[in-house]
Amino acid sequence: MTGFSTSIAPAHLPEPAPPWPLLNAIARIADAPLGRIAERLREAVLPFAGGDALVIFTEECTGRPQKKAGSAEVVAKVSIAELQHLRSSLDGEAAWSGTALIAGRERRVLALTYPPSNALLVITCPDGAAGSEADSLDMVRYLWDLTAHRIQEKVNDAAPSYLVESRAASAERLRVTSELVDLHSTTLETLLAAARSSALDDAAARASVTDVAARALVELRTHNDRTTDLIEEPVASAFERLRDDLRPLTRFSGIEVQFIEPPLNGRALPGEVAIAARAIVRGLLLAMMEQPEVRRIRTQWDCDGENLLINVRDDGNGGLSTDAPAMGRLQRRVQALAGRMEIDLMQGWGADISVTLPLDAPAAPGDVSGWNLASRELEVLQLLAAGQRNRNIAAALNISENTVKFHVRNLFRKLQVASRSEAIALAHSRGLR
Template identity: 70%
Template structure:
């Protein structure tokens, strides 16, 4: 586990007071739980860790690092199921710096007491609804706040770190979630836009009386249409990244590494009008180039490395080559780890190493997820109810939400999920979601 940068975390000391000589064991356990939590449960672990210092009815993390699931939530179901990206975006825009803010804000379509903090490095936002201070555990309210800030910064940094590393499991789950979010959003936008256009057409009709009322209603509907389209564009922005911007982020990420290596690194930019990259592809591409660069710099006699991105409309094309003596082993474990990232996105990696001429690595990452026939899932021999549960599971719903949608108990959902895992030959929700979506089940 990589520790967060010291300068990004507040000191665990009371304001103006002496350094705390020793941390209580429960706090150390909470720090470890947050630091080691997978992305799927980090919100729940953070809420548990914060509860002794800052209680809440619900906790929401909004981070654009995770393109598939920008919200990570725990707490009261009526809040976490209703909170919207638009509400979080508006709240984040109103905050400046990283200092905590307490006030009233609209969350889950209702104005509520809120505690909010940003993490400037990744623009992540923490929101606690109905905040309460059960302590002061440390005997000092300011010390409790310092601990809360430390835990939040730790969680935000871990999210940023995990996404940047782009492990295969994350890429699979993120691609599935991104595709489902975009599909559902597009359907909702089309449905509501059609309804509003019909209403607007009726209100513009000359057969109706009261021209002033008709004009006012028409203007209201027009604004609602613009708002709806804006939300649709915002969703697209969250799950896609312009290729030129993604490449610039790569160059910035590698700057500290290349500045002191003594090796010249040449960056060949992609075309500015290249197709936008799905978020998981952009994350994977940066992690792959970073890994290749590290592997190449580890060779003797390397003086120059060239990294190039291109886009053919269907794939992101990556090429990294060095001018070394060709000592990089094509079957090296470091390259194997990178190849697993590539395979997670149905891509291909080719490694050519020639003695005396250096290494040349080409990677092709498809921009669209492969489509497979839903009929292929028949091999799993799922019952009709199990198939229903899997469809809800594949869309990212939790057991409680699935139980409510199917009008069954949460224990029954857990029973079906266990059977589904066994029949599919998987051991986790991430694997089940990725496999289901790869077979076209959404």
């Protein structure tokens, strides 16, 4: 019998289909505006962790440090104090599960941190909906890291309108908290006085009431301090964060970057000013580093009690392009905080850029309806009042310098003034700055 052999081609195995639901969830996180990023993250982690609510706590967003989605009971009641206490109790752990006080009662939670920004993710009543526990946790960790990084990027590159809204929200939160402190402090101090009164014979009752009220007062004051800490950052630590953020860039660029630190006793910066200041300096450094002849850049911060003063200077030949889109975006960030940017280009000697950012939100403008200004004329007047030149106003409003001059002439006529200085003085008298 003659033997023979037959070769059998291996069966063609179909390639696994791409995990489209997960990929689509990641894409939605990447594209989400800050106001909806918690909702998008919850959609993505539900198959892996379940849970009835998700809360993000990040101090990068000074106006709205909490971002929430899910159960109305949790979303409506969770407090900053609870989240701060949970984060501090983690003691450096990247992921933790257990029972914690959230939204007024003890709940099962899964908590994850993001060390680069000290952000916290809390999922209440997790159930590990799919896969092994380790695999599910790894996927939640991946999605959380992606989200926290995107929040950092979005805040750093925030549009001017976001900075204005953030500042307004921070100021309003501080105002409401201060009112609550005043109200409850008066109530509790009255309670203490009554409990200590000699007219009350029950010594045990007085002692108990005194103890409860005293602890409530301490807790209320502590809550106020925490709220203030959230919307302010010491100028020295804000500058140190800038140095840390820029360290990878400066390490590999081949350009020497010198940091001149602000005074340690400088006034604390509102959160949105600190974030904007770091983004502005980072943008200026990147623009300066694009010049081939630059070898050294110096950045300096200072405080005069009312403003953060920023100076960035390079040793190039003064060829920095002030018309570049990136410079226009930086100008708009500065203007959103009622600040000023002055650019001095010295041919053969480099660029010297000074930025002034007010630490206090501008006062609410007075009534200017009697001037009968068109909306564009009011925008031009606001930029005039901020000390901007025609060229900068044109760039900020995306109009020509000739159009700016046209609006300025109309402003002079309607305000009945004869010069820019008179127009600026009149605008300042109505709270426009």
